[in-house]
Amino acid sequence: MILPETVTVDEGLTVVGASPELLEELLDFLDVETTRLGVSVRDALLPGLARQQVQDEFGAVGLQAPEELITWWGWSNGVRPGVMGTRSFEFNSLQTTLGSWSREVHGSGNNDGTWNPEWLRVLGPGNYGVLVSCAAVDGPPLVRDSDGALGTAVWDTDNQVVSLCTPVTWWIHARQRGWTTWTPAPGGQNEWMVDWEKFPLEWRLTQIPQY
Template sequence: MNRWFETQNDSLSTLLPRLERAWRLRKAPIVEGLRPGLTDDAIDALMAPTGLVPPGELRTWWRWHDGSAGGESIGPGSWQFGSLAEMIQTLEYWRRFQASSCDASEPAVWKSSWFPAVQRGPNHVLHVDTSAATTAGEAPVGNAEPFDDEPRDVVRATSFTQVVGLWLGLIESGTFTLVDGYWDADWNSLPTELKTGRLI
């Protein structure tokens, strides 16, 4: 996957201005709805009832912008940039789903340490494992769908920073382009590891 972008050593705080610049250059609809970022105090207050501590890279994500109104796509994968409050609502949805729909003898659909970072509606999310955050503030990323047959705890990326780097690289390289306001690519030309990696 790394051969598709050259940002694997960049910090998230370096990648995010580039991502916004790429959106603005392409007149991506997401730009119009970008909200101001949150303070650390606001992040702490919102997160406190969840019992989870957000890794540093998620703090950076919502300090940058508190999501984008309107549900427009970030880019590859059609992921939506929800506000922190919206993602907490998604967390509550998944916790209810885990509690009411899953047999205790089966692998958990949603683990207590997971927190959703982006979503395509509440039924499909990329989440970070807050219990596995490194001292650098990065945490592994997985995906969740309610009735997915694949193992639930597959690590799709080593960090959310890596995921953002992938999206940015696919946009900057022209692999994904905006067509009538929607991000598109020649799907048949993409390598199998991208098409099956659940990140796009």
């Protein structure tokens, strides 16, 4: 697969041709490249959900699912129970994401400890991970590296890119070029190692390539 070029738009970095269709291709190729390094993404993840189920579960909490998130959870509904997660495998299920979102104190997120309800954490627990905006936009959704509730503020765009296609493309690049490697360790506690200095500076500034 020829990976799309990264470009800059008003809202942040993105990749050329970002779309739900491209996202599905990239996720499949991420598994190919990860398997080449010795571990399959697919083996650690549950099957995806039907489009209608994703839409229904969003609707039940008063949200509308962006097309990319329908593709995201259509590809997989999170990590299999009992599989030890790593930073690269901590895909949250739709139910985990919406459950976490519902427990937040919703507000503007602007320095008051509240969570801007437009944002959902799709990857990673706690205060780290990847957030996706559910705001209605004419194009791909905004995506950010999580910085707790503060990271959901309208003005906090330092860690922001456009489209889930962007981080997935970067994760593939990192595996192809040896910036992110799967390192066997004693006792089976294998882990992903990230050589942060090898990433382009503009990518590093978003914090998103580390996954």
